[in-house]
Amino acid sequence: MKNIEPGSHCTISVVEDPLHEGEYFFEGTEKLLEIWFSPSSPSSASGSVQGGRASLRDINRSEWELLLKNVNCEILSSRHSTTMDAYLLSESSMFVSKDRIILKTCGKTTLLEAVKPLLGLAKEQCGFDNIVDVFYSHKNYLRPDLQPETYRHFDQEVAMLDTLFEDGAAYVLGKLNKDCWYIYTLDRFNITEPDQTLEIMMMDVNQDVMNMFTQSYGLTASQLTEKTGILDILPGAIIDDWLFEPCGYSMNALLPNGRYFTIHITPEDEFSYVSFETNVPRDSYNDLITKVTDIFQPNKFIVTLMANEASPAYKLCLKMDGPVKPFRRTEHQACEMKNYNLNYALYERPPTSKLIPYK
Amino acid sequence: MKNIEPGSHCTISVVEDPLHEGEYFFEGTEKLLEIWFSPSSPSSASGSVQGGRASLRDINRSEWELLLKNVNCEILSSRHSTTMDAYLLSESSMFVSKDRIILKTCGKTTLLEAVKPLLGLAKEQCGFDNIVDVFYSHKNYLRPDLQPETYRHFDQEVAMLDTLFEDGAAYVLGKLNKDCWYIYTLDRFNITEPDQTLEIMMMDVNQDVMNMFTQSYGLTASQLTEKTGILDILPGAIIDDWLFEPCGYSMNALLPNGRYFTIHITPEDEFSYVSFETNVPRDSYNDLITKVTDIFQPNKFIVTLMANEASPAYKLCLKMDGPVKPFRRTEHQACEMKNYNLNYALYERPPTSKLIPYK
Numbered sequence: 001m002k003n004i005e006p007g008s009h010c011t012i013s014v015v016e017d018p019l020h021e022g023e024y025f026f027e028g029t030e031k032l033l034e035i036w037f038s039p040s041s042p043s044s045a046s047g048s049v050q051g052g053r054a055s056l057r058d059i060n061r062s063e064w065e066l067l068l069k070n071v072n073c074e075i076l077s078s079r080h081s082t083t084m085d086a087y088l089l090s091e092s093s094m095f096v097s098k099d100r101i102i103l104k105t106c107g108k109t110t111l112l113e114a115v116k117p118l119l120g121l122a123k124e125q126c127g128f129d130n131i132v133d134v135f136y137s138h139k140n141y142l143r144p145d146l147q148p149e150t151y152r153h154f155d156q157e158v159a160m161l162d163t164l165f166e167d168g169a170a171y172v173l174g175k176l177n178k179d180c181w182y183i184y185t186l187d188r189f190n191i192t193e194p195d196q197t198l199e200i201m202m203m204d205v206n207q208d209v210m211n212m213f214t215q216s217y218g219l220t221a222s223q224l225t226e227k228t229g230i231l232d233i234l235p236g237a238i239i240d241d242w243l244f245e246p247c248g249y250s251m252n253a254l255l256p257n258g259r260y261f262t263i264h265i266t267p268e269d270e271f272s273y274v275s276f277e278t279n280v281p282r283d284s285y286n287d288l289i290t291k292v293t294d295i296f297q298p299n300k301f302i303v304t305l306m307a308n309e310a311s312p313a314y315k316l317c318l319k320m321d322g323p324v325k326p327f328r329r330t331e332h333q334a335c336e337m338k339n340y341n342l343n344y345a346l347y348e349r350p351p352t353s354k355l356i357p358y359k
Numbered sequence: 360m361k362n363i364e365p366g367s368h369c370t371i372s373v374v375e376d377p378l379h380e381g382e383y384f385f386e387g388t389e390k391l392l393e394i395w396f397s398p399s400s401p402s403s404a405s406g407s408v409q410g411g412r413a414s415l416r417d418i419n420r421s422e423w424e425l426l427l428k429n430v431n432c433e434i435l436s437s438r439h440s441t442t443m444d445a446y447l448l449s450e451s452s453m454f455v456s457k458d459r460i461i462l463k464t465c466g467k468t469t470l471l472e473a474v475k476p477l478l479g480l481a482k483e484q485c486g487f488d489n490i491v492d493v494f495y496s497h498k499n500y501l502r503p504d505l506q507p508e509t510y511r512h513f514d515q516e517v518a519m520l521d522t523l524f525e526d527g528a529a530y531v532l533g534k535l536n537k538d539c540w541y542i543y544t545l546d547r548f549n550i551t552e553p554d555q556t557l558e559i560m561m562m563d564v565n566q567d568v569m570n571m572f573t574q575s576y577g578l579t580a581s582q583l584t585e586k587t588g589i590l591d592i593l594p595g596a597i598i599d600d601w602l603f604e605p606c607g608y609s610m611n612a613l614l615p616n617g618r619y620f621t622i623h624i625t626p627e628d629e630f631s632y633v634s635f636e637t638n639v640p641r642d643s644y645n646d647l648i649t650k651v652t653d654i655f656q657p658n659k660f661i662v663t664l665m666a667n668e669a670s671p672a673y674k675l676c677l678k679m680d681g682p683v684k685p686f687r688r689t690e691h692q693a694c695e696m697k698n699y700n701l702n703y704a705l706y707e708r709p710p711t712s713k714l715i716p717y718k
Contacts, residue, residue: 158536170535177517177529318693334677336691 026248027141028266028273029201030092031111031151033103034135035118036191037128054126055098057085063121064094070113073105079240079254086252086260088240093252093262099128104277106264110148112136112160119164132191133339134165137183139201139302140174142271154182173333173344174302179203181304181344187337196307196314198285200276202298209296210267214247225251229295233288234261234280255280274298283312289324298349301327305343317341326350385607386500387625387632388560389451390470390510392462393494394477395550396487413485414457416444422480423453429472432464438599438613445611445619447601452611452621458487463636465623469507471495471519478523491550492698493524496542498560498661499533501630513541532692532703533661538562540663540703546696555666555673557644559635561657568655569626573606584610588654592647593620593639614639633657642671648683657708660686664702676700685709 039054061075064087068074073091080086087094091109095102101118105111122128136157144152150160158170161184169187174180181201211217212224221241225231230251231239237253237260244250249265261278274296282288289303307313318334318341331346398413420434423446427433432450439445446453450468454461460477464470481487495516503511509519517529520543528546533539540560570576571583580600584590589610590598596612596619603609608624620637633655641647648662666672677693677700690705 154535162536169537171533172531172535174530175528176513176531177521177527330697332695334693338689 024268025143025146025271026266026268027107027143027146028264028271028275029139029141030104030106030264030275031109031138032136032199032277033111033114034100034133034197035115035122036100036132036134037122037126038099038130038132039127040130053098054128056096056101056122056126056128057098059096059121059125063125064096067114067117067121068094070117071103071105071109071111073107073109076242077240079238079252081238081254081256081258083258084254084260086238086240086254086262088242088250088252092250092264095252095260095262097258099132104262104264106266108146108148110150112150112157115161115164131165131186132189133186134161134168135183135185135197135306136161137181137304140180140182142273157182158184169337171335171342173304173335173342174331174346179300179302179331179346181302183342185337185340187339190339191308192310194281194308194311196279196281196305196311198276198278198280198282198288198313199304200289200292200301201304202274202276202293202296202301203272204299205267205272205274206297207269207272210265210269210272213243213249213265213267215243215245216247219243221249221251224249229291230263233276233291233295234259234278237261281312283316285313285316286324293324293327293347300346300348303343303345303347306340308340314341317343383627384502384505384630385625385627386466386502386505387623387630387634388498388500389463389465389623389634390468390497391495391558391636392470392473393459393492393556394474394481395459395491395493396481396485397458397489397491398486399489412457413487415455415460415481415485415487416457418455418480418484422484423455426473426476426480427453429476430462430464430468430470432466432468435601436599438597438611440597440613440615440617442617443613443619445597445599445613445621447599447609447611451609451623454611454619454621456617458491463621463623465625467505467507469509471509471516474520474523490524490545491548492545493520493527494542494544494556494665495520496540496663499539499541501632516541517543528696530694530701532663532694532701533690533705538659538661538690538705540661542701544696544699546698549698550667551669553640553667553670555638555640555664555670557635557637557639557641557647557672558663559648559651559660560663561633561635561652561655561660562631563658564626564631564633565656566628566631569624569628569631572602572608572624572626574602574604575606578602580608580610583608588650589622592635592650592654593618593637596620640671642675644672644675645683652683652686652706659705659707662702662704662706665699667699673700676702 073089075087077088085096091107092104150156161168168184170184172180172182221243225241237255239253241251247267251263253261259280264275266273276292307317327347328350329345330348333344335342432448434446436447444455450466451463509515527543529543531539531541580602584600596614598612600610606626610622612620618639623634625632635651666676686706687709688704689707692703694701
């Protein structure tokens with residue numbers, strides 16, 4: 001595989017396979033890593049931050065840049081709120097708060113290569129020698145055969161994580177031989193603050209909408225954010241948006257109280273993919289899911305929701321939530337773990353449901 | 360691997376691994392196959408049964424024996440009710456009713472080798488050219504490395520099934536890297552009669568109880584069935600029980616209306632395993648699970664429950680059912696499919712809970 005445009009989210013890759021010569025492909029499916037840290041004792045929470053309250057946000061940008069080199073991506077832009085730093089990456093996003101980091105990377109990135117250096121940074125720079133919890137997840141790749149070797153089979157990703165963590169638990173939700181979602185977590189300690197993550201992974205997306213997210217369409221990133229309705233999904237956010245060359249779009253949104261949402265778009269018809277992720281707390285996400293899927297109009301999407309006991313979404317994860325029109329929920333799984341509940345659903349557009357013309 | 364006693368459920372195998380030379384091992388974990396058939400049209404439901412109502416029960420014993428040769432097991436004994444034939448096998452059990460077969464085999468058997476010949480038999484002998492549904496499942500093997508090649512990784516079992524069936528769905532419930540349960544199903548048509556299967560897979564079982572299921576203990580199979588309380592789990596059954604040489608126990612029980620239960624015991628301390636399976640309909644199985652686990656006193660067990668919409672257990676599969684004392688449910692998953700609901704739970708004995716001395 002050759003990268004024509006290295007470092008771009010929408011890197012068009014030429015598949016080096018004699019059977020598929022000249023075929024373009026980009027893996028929009030992201031790998032998602034979230035790690036929560038804490039000092040093992042109050043005294044070790046100093047590190048380089050002498051006498052202060054240790055925070056991952058004190059780590060220098062040059063250190064993050066070095067870390068991201070291992071993953072094969074780089075920082076394009078950043079925004080900052082009182083509680084969180086949001087970085088737009090050449091391949092997706094990074095969110096850094098005091099004691100938690102979220103790193104999401106698509107394409108052929110080697111996200112797991114970041115874990116060991118990250119644990120080192122957190123310990124050396126912040127005195128965070130205790131790992132509270134780890135979440136590593138991704139939807140099944142469209143083309144696992146084009147991934148770097150470790151990422152071609154989840155078993156190998158688990159084996160790598162098992163060398164770094166004790167007592168990790170690996171799950172697959174959904175159909176192993178069709179659409180599914182892999183997750184590895186420690187589920188070790190009870191995080192006392194409410195924590196919830198909603199992801200919507202949209203496939204086979206409306207091409208009229210996707211065509212807007214190209215340079216040739218003529219709108220800037222911020223014009224697209226407004227015109228498509230992305231701006232109104234969760235109003236009042238600090239926005240960082242980016243339109244890639246020749247196509248593709250990423251955005252980070254910082255909301256009050258350490259809440260965020262992020263959207264990444266791979267618009268090409270042959271492998272169109274849009275992801276939405278947020279940590280806003282809700283006791284029902286149907287309105288939000290409807291808002292998002294109304295914009296992108298996918299033919300198929302996966303929703304995952306993970307919440308701990310302190311979250312208003314905790315019970316929702318085990319319940320069968322209501323329908324998302326006009327879609328049919330063709331798969332549904334709930335998983336009760338030690339501290340978190342988890343919900344997985346696959347929605348498909350019924351053949352009879354026509355696409356609404358895009359405004 | 361060498362079989363010291365081929366054809367016995369409790370075949371003690373010598374592991375041909377220089378690191379584990381002379382180590383004895385038997386894989387109690389069963390592979391479980393269930394296939395529902397129907398004629399594609401009333402006229403094709405004749406086959407060899409001219410003018411009659413076609414039934415899998417009309418297939419000759421010699422044909423079953425031939426089929427089971429592919430799997431590497433043989434028939435030891437059989438019992439018959441008005442609706443079902445129950446066969447005790449050298450490795451577990453086979454239940455044959457009019458349009459459904461259940462084949463359960465442990466050890467190093469090659470169960471998937473039975474599928475193609477079985478479809479052939481059903482078509483040729485009964486005119487069953489329509490496959491209504493297929494279920495193939497097993498707990499993760501204790502020693503997958505000692506299984507025949509196809510069975511060492513579930514992906515390979517799925518690949519083999521995918522060559523035989525269209526649109527099969529493969530799932531893993533539980534922790535991929537710990538205890539888990541694999542299932543492949545078509546979930547294709549709505550079986551209108553109530554259908555439910557409960558399995559209890561018990562590990563690390565009380566050795567005082569296990570020692571009874573050896574020839575040296577001195578009780579016959581039927582004495583053991585009575586004395587241990589197995590007879591009273593679901594009273595009124597036609598029983599077929601078998602004590603293996605030098606140890607191990609199997610039993611089939613035929614209940615009225617096509618209901619059955621079956622128990623298989625691998626008693627050796629190093630790899631003790633007991634399985635219980637039944638299709639009796641209930642809207643709660645807690646009493647039954649308690650009865651079974653009270654007899655065998657495992658330190659850990661998996662419960663799986665699968666039920667279709669017509670079954671009283673259908674809703675139970677999505678609900679979080681009550682506790683089974685003294686165990687802690689440390690893992691719980693529910694899965695909503697097209698026609699079936701599915702529930703998976705792992706129970707573990709808390710360290711503080713003492714074993715009740717065996718009466």
